[in-house]
Amino acid sequence: MLIVQKFGGTSVGDLQRIQNVADRVVRTKKAGNDVVVVVSAMSGETNKLVAYAEHFSKMPVKSEMDMLLSSGERVTASLLAIALNAMGYDAVSMTGRKAGIVTDSIHTKARIEEIDPTVMNKALKEGKIIVVAGFQGVSMEGNVTTLGRGGSDLSAVAIAGAIKADLCEIYTDVSGIFTTDPRIESKAKKLNRISYDEMLELASLGAKVLQNRSVELAKKLNVNLVTRTSFTDEEGTLITKEENIMEKPLVSGIALDKNQARISLMGVKDRPGIASDIFNKLAKSEVNIDMIIQNIGHDGSANIDFTVAVGDLHDAKNVVEGFVKTGDIKEASYDENICKVSIVGVGMKSHTGVAAKAFSTMASENININMISTSEIKVSMVIHEKYAELAVRSLHNAYELDK
Amino acid sequence: MLIVQKFGGTSVGDLQRIQNVADRVVRTKKAGNDVVVVVSAMSGETNKLVAYAEHFSKMPVKSEMDMLLSSGERVTASLLAIALNAMGYDAVSMTGRKAGIVTDSIHTKARIEEIDPTVMNKALKEGKIIVVAGFQGVSMEGNVTTLGRGGSDLSAVAIAGAIKADLCEIYTDVSGIFTTDPRIESKAKKLNRISYDEMLELASLGAKVLQNRSVELAKKLNVNLVTRTSFTDEEGTLITKEENIMEKPLVSGIALDKNQARISLMGVKDRPGIASDIFNKLAKSEVNIDMIIQNIGHDGSANIDFTVAVGDLHDAKNVVEGFVKTGDIKEASYDENICKVSIVGVGMKSHTGVAAKAFSTMASENININMISTSEIKVSMVIHEKYAELAVRSLHNAYELDK
Secondary structure, three states: OEEEEEEOOOOOOOHHHHHHHHHHHHHHHHOOOEEEEEEOOOOOHHHHHHHHHHHHOOOOOHHHHHHHHHHHHHHHHHHHHHHHHHOOOOEEEEOOOOOOEEEOOOOOOOOEEEEOOHHHHHHHHOOOEEEEEOOEEEEOOOOEEEOOOOHHHHHHHHHHHHOOOOEEEEEEOOOOOEOOOOOOOOOOOEOOEEEHHHHHHHHHOOOOOOOHHHHHHHHHHOOOEEEEEOOOOOOOEEEEOHHHOOOOOOOOEEEEEEEEEEEEEEEEOOOOOHHHHHHHHHHHOOOOEEEEEEEEOOOOOEEEEEEEEHHHHHHHHHHHHHHHHOOOEEEEEEEEEEEEEEEEOHHHHHOOOHHHHHHHHHHHOOOOEEEEEEEOOEEEEEEEHHHHHHHHHHHHHHOOOOO | OEEEEEEOOOOOOOHHHHHHHHHHHHHHHHOOOEEEEEEOOOOOHHHHHHHHHHHHOOOOOHHHHHHHHHHHHHHHHHHHHHHHHHOOOOEEEEOOOOOOEEEOOOOOOOOEEEEOOHHHHHHHHOOOEEEEEOOEEEEOOOOEEEOOOOHHHHHHHHHHHHOOOOEEEEEEOOOOOEOOOOOOOOOOOEOOEEEHHHHHHHHHOOOOOOOHHHHHHHHHHOOOEEEEEOOOOOOOEEEEOHHHOOOOOOOOEEEEEEEEEEEEEEEEOOOOOHHHHHHHHHHHOOOOEEEEEEEEOOOOOEEEEEEEEHHHHHHHHHHHHHHHHOOOEEEEEEEEEEEEEEEEOHHHHHOOOHHHHHHHHHHHOOOOOOEEEEEOOEEEEEEEHHHHHHHHHHHHHHOOOOO
16 A cells, blocks of 8 residues: 555654654555655744744744744654664655645645655655655745645645555544544544545534644545554544445534634614625635524514634624624624534434434533534534533433444 | 855854844945845754754764755744844845755765856845855755755855855854964964965864865855954954965964874885875775875885874774785884974965974974975974974964064
């Protein structure tokens, strides 16, 4: 098999851990596989460099930040290659540039435009283990760029797609995707397989293991993604296309997102385009809207409720208060004490009654549901934050996810 | 003027010092100059990375070392650019690759083959301050290379030549070139000007301020080199072509090299090509020979004395003992307790009696001279190490260098 293995900052946090990674890579190679490794900077390094830059400037020029931050992954990549060489394996490190990762020019948040796998394919043909510095690429203008948060995962997935790898393993400090957060429900179980779409829902709902960008890319490139821990040999969770999952569970997991705030607009004026005005202005302020509910009152004016990430609340408030001043909105209120509990499962597509069971479970615990939103494979409910853990545990039990 | 300023590891050793460098660069720019800055890694960084590599391997693959070590200069370059930007100046950092520094493929000891100044010239035309990561280039194959010890000085000189800078300032922790080591002779004086050839002799004789490779390149490219300290505004020493030095002193300086060992070969067989055999084998073992003396005995066999750097003694011994085994050499002895004292000055070319004064000075102190070697602008003497400082002080005084 051709396997891409990605190790994050914690997995390469010190020299001993880099050695452990080298041992694992060698085991994979010895088992008859070809291996491309993607590494992050040693944990703490990136934060240190950011602090250095901020010593000089609150808003350092972004292209210089990319020059600065891309050095951390280079260090890990060359150290790992040296370790592999010392163990008698032919290994070569590559920068993003060398690996052929071409991005746009949006420094610190670049998007991968294409990967030219020629150099990597040649090295693989020569039997070499390749160690790629993650998180970075090169723009059309020839400048180094970085891919933003979760960038090394993206590098790994994009590389796996470009070289047509059989598997892309993402090593972190957690052992896979669970039916729910084990810190909330100790009976949570690790999932063996999960579909891209389920993973996307879970990730956007607060499961921190993988960024949505990486899962989306994996889905697009049809990359079999595995998330597992670098600290043990425990098997992880395979994220793959739905067709590859034989036995589709009704519900795969329960996700909790406490990082939500609710904004309620009462008495929104009855004039065409007003809602579009409000949400356009919010988009311009880079506020991401999650759920939206609208209902029309007797007088023709509307009430609109929507949720945003807590971090966006301040910006959202500024926009909304502008409309309150002009009288387009009669009154607005803001509530940070909410959370969103979601049930995710591809099985919902072909089964009825999943949502009904969720509502009755909430009712039996006397939890009031403020907002509801559903998709083909998801039911989300906004409730008061104080019920967060209770709701998760009750639902986990109701759908028998511990079985 | 167009000025290249190079700052070594100590000068950029922490964030405050990087800010000091930024302040100096801004003063130079404000005075109406265009500035290209070349920086080393923050002091300690390179050693830290080397130690990391050696944790995994005693002999890390050299191309990986280049990937590893080149990261340190990138960090300093981007931090300095960020600091300059924060002060309101348009500054841009460049890797060796971006600055157009093309080298051969001898990793960790690459030689600059050419510099394409297009990108730098364009940035200068736009009024930008350029900050180049020193010590590094890119090979024809597109791999990052490093230039070995003193590599950042080389980068600076080569860049100064390529962009036709008026001046190349090398900032270190010493304030210039002295008539001798001030730690040995407190009356040593700083030289205002010195010729490339004198500097080359002094550097190869142990004056640690500049590496010979940099001075040779400056001579070749006709770059006016200034060595000065980054800690004060004190003027440094200008290293330039001889024609630019009006008043040529008889002797410019006294150099001391304690890092020498003497090898004496007694009874070298009288057969054609034997000396050539010996020195060829030494060259193949990368042993650098400094002085050689040969004299022929009555029986036709020869005695050969030569000196090598102490670090090369082990390798040299291996080669020599091979010839002893075969009987080509009757006996060999090794002496590490020697040193080389040298008198350097362009004035020697047109004056006689300089060497004679050196010998008589040694005689008056009862110092035995083991070996003598002279060039147009230098007299070197090998003596017992215990007389090293005495010899330097006596010569400094004899040539009135404190005046």
